[in-house]
Amino acid sequence: MCGPMVSMALLGLSMFAVFFLSLLATLISHDYPYAGEWFEVKGEPGHPPPPLHEQREGAVAALWSTVAMYAALGVVSGISVCTHRVRGTL
Numbered sequence: 110m111c112g113p114m115v116s117m118a119l120l121g122l123s124m125f126a127v128f129f130l131s132l133l134a135t136l137i138s139h140d141y142p143y144a145g146e147w148f149e150v151k152g153e154p155g156h157p158p159p160p161l162h163e164q165r166e167g168a169v170a171a172l173w174s175t176v177a178m179y180a181a182l183g184v185v186s187g188i189s190v191c192t193h194r195v196r197g198t199l
Contacts (some may be wrong), residue, residue: 113199116189123183127176134172137165 111119136144193199 111189113190113193116186116193117199120183120186120190123179123186126179127183130172130176130179134169134176137172138169140165 133144190199
């Protein structure tokens with residue numbers, strides 16, 4: 110797949126991203142007062158604005174999707190690190 114140092118860097122990056130993004134998604138979903146302040150009540154002309162909880166649900170769903178992608182990258186990177194250790198290149 111890639112070299113041993115790149116595999117370790119991607120593993121570290123994915124672990125950090127999974128931790129940080131899952132923390133952010135949890136804080137936004139629990140309506141933490143300092144996370145999710147960018148949500149504004151906006152609606153189309155002639156229609157009522159959507160509730161803020163619907164906007165939060167969309168953002169939290171997107172964050173969890175991103176966490177799943179980084180977790181998959183972490184699994185692939187972890188397998189690559191293990192492969193390099195077995196080969197003796199790490």
